[in-house]
Amino acid sequence: MRYSGFRVIKEALTGHKGWKPVWRDPEPKAHYDIVVIGGGGHGLATAHYLSKVYGHRNVAVVEKGWIGGGNVGRNTTIVRSNYMLDGNEPFYEFSMKLWEGLEQDLNYNAMMSQRGILNLFHTDGQRDAYTRRGNAMILHGADAELLDADQVRKEHPYLNFDDARFPIKGGLAQRRGGTARHDAVAWGFARSADSHGVDIIQNCEVTGLRIENGKCLGVETSKGFIGANKVGCAVAGNSGRVMNMAGMRLPIESHVLQAFVSEGLKPVLPSVITYGAGHFYVSQSDKGGLVFGGDIDGYNTYAQRGNLPVVEDVCEGGVSLMPMIGRSRLLRMWGGVMDMSMDGSPIIDRTPVEGLYFNGGWCYGGFKATPASGYCFAHLLAQDEPHSTATAYRFDRFRTGRMIDEKGVGNQPNLH
Amino acid sequence: MIINHPLLGPRDASEFTYLGDASLINRPDWQAEDAAEAFYEYGYLRDNPAGEHQELWYHEAGDRSWLVVTRDTTTHEISKVELARDVARARGRSK
Numbered sequence: 001m002r003y004s005g006f007r008v009i010k011e012a013l014t015g016h017k018g019w020k021p022v023w024r025d026p027e028p029k030a031h032y033d034i035v036v037i038g039g040g041g042h043g044l045a046t047a048h049y050l051s052k053v054y055g056h057r058n059v060a061v062v063e064k065g066w067i068g069g070g071n072v073g074r075n076t077t078i079v080r081s082n083y084m085l086d087g088n089e090p091f092y093e094f095s096m097k098l099w100e101g102l103e104q105d106l107n108y109n110a111m112m113s114q115r116g117i118l119n120l121f122h123t124d125g126q127r128d129a130y131t132r133r134g135n136a137m138i139l140h141g142a143d144a145e146l147l148d149a150d151q152v153r154k155e156h157p158y159l160n161f162d163d164a165r166f167p168i169k170g171g172l173a174q175r176r177g178g179t180a181r182h183d184a185v186a187w188g189f190a191r192s193a194d195s196h197g198v199d200i201i202q203n204c205e206v207t208g209l210r211i212e213n214g215k216c217l218g219v220e221t222s223k224g225f226i227g228a229n230k231v232g233c234a235v236a237g238n239s240g241r242v243m244n245m246a247g248m249r250l251p252i253e254s255h256v257l258q259a260f261v262s263e264g265l266k267p268v269l270p271s272v273i274t275y276g277a278g279h280f281y282v283s284q285s286d287k288g289g290l291v292f293g294g295d296i297d298g299y300n301t302y303a304q305r306g307n308l309p310v311v312e313d314v315c316e317g318g319v320s321l322m323p324m325i326g327r328s329r330l331l332r333m334w335g336g337v338m339d340m341s342m343d344g345s346p347i348i349d350r351t352p353v354e355g356l357y358f359n360g361g362w363c364y365g366g367f368k369a370t371p372a373s374g375y376c377f378a379h380l381l382a383q384d385e386p387h388s389t390a391t392a393y394r395f396d397r398f399r400t401g402r403m404i405d406e407k408g409v410g411n412q413p414n415l416h
Numbered sequence: 417m418i419i420n421h422p423l424l425g426p427r428d429a430s431e432f433t434y435l436g437d438a439s440l441i442n443r444p445d446w447q448a449e450d451a452a453e454a455f456y457e458y459g460y461l462r463d464n465p466a467g468e469h470q471e472l473w474y475h476e477a478g479d480r481s482w483l484v485v486t487r488d489t490t491t492h493e494i495s496k497v498e499l500a501r502d503v504a505r506a507r508g509r510s511k
Contacts, residue, residue, distance in 0.1 A: 240464030249461040253436065254489070299434045301489045302466040307417055309430035342460045398460040411459050414434060 002107055022187070023194035028201050031227035032060045034381055035219055037206050037242060038235035039063025041072035041182075041367065042359055044189035044200075045374020046234055046381070048106070051196030053375070054382035059198045060228075062221055064205040068186035071237055074304075074336035075367040076259050076293050078272050078283060080117045080177035081142050084133040087392030087404040088345060089140040094389045095372030096142065096176060102371060108188030110180050111286065116271040117177035118152070120159075120321075122166045126276055130172040137174070145173045155270065158324050166277035166320070177272060179283050179291075185370060209245045209356065216246070216355040232357045232381050234373075237337035238302070239360035246353050250360070251342040251398050253413040255296045256335040257364045258306040260314065262328045264288030273321075280317030282325075289331060292318060296338060296364060298414040305335045338364045344416030345404035348376050348386065348393040357381055358395070363416055419485060420497050424478060431477040437462050438470035438484045441504050466490055472500060 001007075001020060011018050034050060036043045039061045050056045061067075081096035083089045103110050121127050127146075134144035148170045153161060161168045190200055201223065208220035209231065218227035235242050243250055269284040282292035294314035297306045311333065319326045341347065341361035346369070348359050359377045362369060376390035386393070392404055398411075409415040417429035444454035466489055473483045482500035487493065504510055 238466075240462070241466050249457075249463060251460040251462070253462050253464050254466075299429075299487075300436070300464065300469055300471060301492065303490055303492055307429065307492075309428075399456050413436070 003109070022191040023200050026199045026201065028060060028062070028199065028204065028221070028223050028226045031218070032199070033058040033228070034230045034232065035059075035226055035228035036061045036232045036234060037219060038233065039067040039190070039200060039202065040070045040234065040236070041186050041189065041370040042236065042362075042373045042377065043234040044186055044193060045370050046232060046359070046377045047193035047198045047200070047374075048189045048196070049375045049378035050382060051193055051198050054378055056382060057197035059193075060226065061193065061198060061200045062204045062206060062219065062226065063200070063202050066202050067190050067200060068183050071336045071338070071366060072186045072370070073183055074259065074334060075182055076281065076283070076291050077179040077182045077285075077367065078117065078177070078281065079112070079180050079368045080174055080272070081368070082117065082119065082133065082137055082144065082172065082174045082177065083406060084136045085404050085406055088406065089136060089142065091372055091376070091389040091393075092369065093137075093140050093142045094375070095369050098371035098375065099180065100176070102180075102185075102188070106188040106192045108184065108191060110184045110188050112178070112180045113286075114176050114178040115283075116173055116175045117274070118147070118156070118171045118173045118271055119274045120152070120168050120171045120276045122169055122277045124169070127169055134172050143174060143176050145175065147171045147173055156273065158268070158322055160321055160323055163320065179272065179285075182367060189374070206242060206245075211246060211353055211356075214352075214354055216353050228355075230355050230357065230381055232359060232377060234359040234377060236339040236360045236362045236366055239339045239358070241302075243351075243358065246351065246356060248351060251347075251395075252339045252361050253300050254302055255298065255338050255340045255414060256301045256303065256306045257293065257296045257338050258310055258314070258333055258335045259291070259293040260311075260333045261285070261331050262290040262325070263331045265290065265328055268324070275317050275321045278313075278317035278320065280314060280321060282318065282322075290325060290328065296340065296414060302337055303335070304337055338362070340413035340416060342398055342411040342413060343403035343405040344407055344409075346373070346393050347395055348373065348380060348390045349395045350380070351395070417492055417494065419473060419483065419494060421475065421478070421481075421483065422497055422499055423481065427475070427478060429473075431475060432473040432483075433476045435472040435474060438472050438500075438503065439463070440472060441484075441500065441507060441509065468495070
């Protein structure tokens with residue numbers, strides 16, 4: 001069923017009786033060409049591109065809970081491609097371009113809003129660093145614009161410009177960045193994959209990987225064994241648990257990131273804004289709530305909840321940047337579990353087990369990567385070689401010293 | 417989280433900074449034949465368990481001692497706190 005304006009009018013005139021569930025609820029078959037573990041954004045995107053671009057229809061996505069219930073439904077919805085390093089920027093710019101055409105590709109309203117993102121800087125050194133990053137982005141075909149304090153003031157007069165300790169000196173803007181409705185992204189990918197024949201199997205937990213003679217034959221699940229020629233694992237947050245079933249230790253720790261929403265306000269924030277002197281990023285949802293977050297809690301955890309010191313730190317950052325939000329009340333806060341990798345960058349690669357492929361280590365930047373991650377993982381699964389924009393995301397980069405460390409803090413996952 | 421410091425009693429976790437898995441105490445022998453491989457695993461690979469986890473915490477805003485905290489990563493419940501010094505010596509280090 002395609003969505004269109006005509007369809008909406010027709011349904012409105014006939015009592016909305018024509019809408020149907022947009023994906024099936026199939027029982028697993030005994031064998032698939034490709035099984036993707038994890039029905040989150042990345043797993044569903046992988047299934048979409050596998051079926052639509054690479055022509056693989058005999059594909060299943062197995063999900064422990066319900067689709068859209070994990071990190072794809074927990075993030076702060078920001079989309080951007082403002083990275084600096086060679087291994088990263090082409091990939092994220094590829095993702096940005098996929099975002100720009102996503103709704104047409106999926107025939108689904110993902111509420112993609114290119115309202116722009118602004119990274120503020122507060123010192124001369126930070127201006128130099130942002131200038132360099134902006135130039136790197138432009139060299140890779142992305143857009144970047146360096147604003148001085150007056151230009152920022154014109155667009156965002158409510159910011160705390162003349163703070164004694166951290167005055168705002170300007171910002172690096174990416175106008176094509178913005179936000180997308182995170183749930184709709186999961187639903188749109190699921191609907192499209194399903195319509196191309198992919199089986200989306202919910203409430204089906206993977207309990208083991210059947211590996212014989214170094215080859216992966218399929219997955220043991222709570223709904224029985226499902227055979228597969230190839231198995232792709234896209235369960236970021238729980239990568240350590242699933243890959244442990246294959247006897248692998250990963251360059252990853254699991255950490256919790258908290259996110260927050262205020263009560264609904266009238267429109268006050270025209271774009272996404274990040275604070276350069278503390279860790280705080282914020283946008284305003286279409287419902288009016290301020291959606292914001294900050295640092296991870298910083299210790300290993302699989303609990304989807306955090307602790308109060310980080311709540312305090314995030315709120316302090318927000319109030320020092322934009323004092324006007326000091327009187328808005330917090331509506332909800334929650335946590336999601338992140339794969340924090342050893343260099344802050346992801347992994348899309350084969351594993352030592354034949355037929356087993358891995359996608360993870362997204363730290364807390366996985367949402368913006370969703371379309372390209374799915375595209376590149378589908379490419380790897382279909383063609384057995386990395387996509388041209390994801391060649392650096394290898395397991396062995398840690399062994400060979402080819403880390404992609406945007407922040408330059410080394411192998412300390414809680415600092416990335 | 418409250419960490420029950422062996423010398424100072426219960427202290428708020430915000431006084432500490434977190435390093436990671438307590439296996440970091442077991443630094444490999446740099447002169448061994450397989451030192452490169454051992455240091456790769458030591459530096460980059462982690463067990464990352466869901467459940468009981470032994471980890472290093474540094475009492476930065478306190479007495480600056482290193483602790484080995486045994487904590488459940490699914491509930492945040494802390495079952496044991498030791499001085500890292502004692503753990504390391506028990507494992508035969510610093511001799």
